[in-house]
Amino acid sequence: MVSSPRIAIDAMGGDVGPAVMCAGAALAHSRRPDLSFLLFGDESAIRAELAAHPAIAGVTEIVHTPDTISAADKPSQAIRRSKTTSMGRAIAAVKAGEAHAAVSGGNTGALMAMAKLTFRTMKGIDRPALAALLPTLGDNDLVMLDLGANTESDARNLVQFAVMGAAYARVVLDLESPRVQLLNIGTEELKGTDELKDAAAILREADYLGMRFEGFIEGDKISRGDVDVVVTDGFSGNIALKSLEGTARFVTDLLRRAFTSSLRSKIGFLISRPATELLKHHLDPNNHNGAVFLGLNGLVVKSHGSANEKGVANAIRVAARMVREDLTRKIIEDLDNISAHRIEQAAK
Amino acid sequence: MVSSPRIAIDAMGGDVGPAVMCAGAALAHSRRPDLSFLLFGDESAIRAELAAHPAIAGVTEIVHTPDTISAADKPSQAIRRSKTTSMGRAIAAVKAGEAHAAVSGGNTGALMAMAKLTFRTMKGIDRPALAALLPTLGDNDLVMLDLGANTESDARNLVQFAVMGAAYARVVLDLESPRVQLLNIGTEELKGTDELKDAAAILREADYLGMRFEGFIEGDKISRGDVDVVVTDGFSGNIALKSLEGTARFVTDLLRRAFTSSLRSKIGFLISRPATELLKHHLDPNNHNGAVFLGLNGLVVKSHGSANEKGVANAIRVAARMVREDLTRKIIEDLDNISAHRIEQAAK
Incomplete structure (x- = not known):
């Protein structure tokens, strides 16, 4: 260390x-x-x-x-x-x-x-991914990747993102076995692109990856606190992240307008300021700034x-x-463990 | 009528x-x-x-x-x-x-x-698209499509979505020449997938389409009120829409928690209720319910x-x-005008 x-x-x-x-x-x-x-x-x-x-x-x-x-x-x-x-x-x-x-x-x-x-x-990684922590309604933040390092990703890339995201979550969220889901437009197995379906099939089988793979997640469930790592291609990840950021700003703008719309609401706002400050603090993107190339x-x-x-x-x-x-070493160890496990499996 | x-x-x-x-x-x-x-x-x-x-x-x-x-x-x-x-x-x-x-x-x-x-x-449309109205900080709602009717879309599909979205915006938003943008992970011409770059190239040239094409838009700018029609493939559109919905709910949940966290903030909340009710009304997805297959x-x-x-x-x-x-007839007329224009152009 x-x-x-x-x-x-x-x-x-x-x-x-x-x-x-x-x-x-x-x-x-x-x-x-x-x-x-x-x-x-x-x-x-x-x-x-x-x-x-x-x-x-x-x-x-x-x-x-x-x-x-x-x-x-x-x-x-x-x-x-x-x-x-x-x-x-x-x-x-x-x-x-x-x-x-x-x-x-x-x-x-x-x-x-x-x-x-x-x-x-x-070694074992074809493409790096951009990962960040996002706030949730649960006790922990969540890790989301790829947020835009790649424009397109195949099943193999997505599986590698899952492994790296889980390693990052173990370190920064201090979780033994993070819950991992793939971002998709539905939760049924037949939903989404071939890349997503293939990646899900690999992750479902791979119980040696040190994560709990829990299938697909839709964009409206990300912030609920039920998942630790959300894996997606860089295009969708970037769209989702920016939609989250934009909406958070949109809502706080609306709130400010609402609270300044009348004398009565201004007074209410002043009295409840500690509450709204807490909200502002929670939503401020500066408190979640710092995306990592994994x-x-x-x-x-x-x-x-x-x-x-x-x-x-x-x-x-x-x-x-x-x-x-020592995150880099930990991810390399994870990847080594996985490839050792695969060689072991193949020898059986 | x-x-x-x-x-x-x-x-x-x-x-x-x-x-x-x-x-x-x-x-x-x-x-x-x-x-x-x-x-x-x-x-x-x-x-x-x-x-x-x-x-x-x-x-x-x-x-x-x-x-x-x-x-x-x-x-x-x-x-x-x-x-x-x-x-x-x-x-x-x-x-x-x-x-x-x-x-x-x-x-x-x-x-x-x-x-x-x-x-x-x-005639002239390869695939239908799912379109909906979303709230903005501006004077009007905006039209967004495709929201999930298709998992993948090529440049030709995206151009058709733009034409249909503009026609819908003319009718429901009562706009003469709607501002149209393609959802992307950056605003520079070289950003994004080949499909997006090709679609943008076609839309930039096509001044006869009855819309103002204004290039790319990122996910965090959607709600600002600077665009009337946001065009995207069904996968990204679904991810973006659900991320918007989920975040709006996330923020209102946080707000409720903040306002019930102390007696002081509860009192503040009661006083400013007209303001927060206005916010709730604006964000309630029921007020924007009803997506259209175009x-x-x-x-x-x-x-x-x-x-x-x-x-x-x-x-x-x-x-x-x-x-x-009579939306169906109006979209068909738009498509006819476009194909007539193309034939005219080709004959020149």
Whole structure:
């Protein structure tokens, strides 16, 4: 176990850049003072922002990079400029052992492409997946993947996502045998695409995978707290995640309108503010910020481009936790166990 | 224009059956007394329920059917039993001209299969799509399709969905030139599947389609009120719709918990009840119940299986409105205009 995680941060990524990344690092450090940072980006801009956060001056190193990946850059363009950009250098620092994990709020496609090229996928994994924690009405958050690392996924990919998602859930949710379901448009066995039906058939048979596979789940049941890992292709996962986020925002907007519609409701709102603050806290995407690329031989966390300092601090916390728990090694062990089991089965 | 819509109702479909279908018909009739009904199902069960709604006794005819389609029936099984079931007979009544539109809360796959076999798809349409109205923060609801009539859709299907969705929006939202977007995992031209990119390329060129095509939209922007028609394949559409519904319920559950968490917040809640009732009304899926199969030579509305009487009344209202507005003819005219335009273009 790594006791003092050192996090490489792409200080230029995201809608705001150095200001929010530095503030986020400072906030994360105030909660876990064993953290230290490597900040990549425009040195003078970073230095100006860091001046406001003297508490992390002693644990932060700045590495100047002349270039930044923009939201419009294609992954192929980004890869060519990897060595001069804050994003590329943050990832390279993890590869070189100068940091334990990288955090970026920049272009997801570029981040994915660079991370894949730098770390390579784990043995037994064809494609990495993007996983995040979502709030539920139950006692735990849930893990959902893939959230957009891949546009299309076959049955084999989906099974691998399930294995990686279960490993992640064991670590971050502290569950012995997570409940895993495939996102589908119905729960009957004959529903959905061939890829989903084939993946379900494999997962149903595979009792050695260290998870409880419980068939299909529909989009309206995700948040109920009855499942720990929701597995889906990257396209549907991205659509579902963004629909969840959009609706949560839609409802809180409606609520704000409702509460400001009359003097009476304004008074009611003021009195019940502790309750609505609790709701706001629960729904604030910043409290769930930090999506993880699973399946790579290295740790990379994607922070939302519009995350505030609390969101960035949360993404850093997610990265640090994976470092402390040695997530990469645990997933590799799971995959090794599975392939050993398969060889054993085949020999029988 | 048909002034007095006659609606064929599958009285046995849905989770509750005759009680809620009869109550829904009565509620719809109280708002629009020109409606009349043909109720299909178990005669004695329907008669018992209708006793509570004397106002519609004079405008309702009951047709006894011995059989019911269950949620577990496969579409192929349902089709074989079409002639003896309440669902099959309700659709047949529309085909025979005994009613103007059919409403069912039963098995969606079976309803789709029967409707397709009975009415056939319109000339120029390869596959029908399921469309519904969703609430937004803007002045209007929006039309979203396909919501699950098809598991997979190619570019040609998506373009046809756009044409049908625009025609529906013109009628139900009273818009001259609806804003149409394709649901995708990003807004850049290079994002998403080949099907989406191809569909976008066709829609971008086709300025004769009577819509404003505005590229891609992501799942978190759907409810903002910036788009009138959201087009997607049936799989993603179903996932998105259910994620929206589930999150709305999730948030209202959280809100209820928050408001009952202390005496103070209970008092605040009581004072601001008019505001929260407004929110509840806006989010109640019963107020948006009634999904339409577009692209068929006949009108069929799918009511949610768990709809209450208000929901059923709304589905009937949707059906009656399509009858009054002669939606089928309008979509056929749109399709004819488009094919005439294409022939003209080709001749140039």
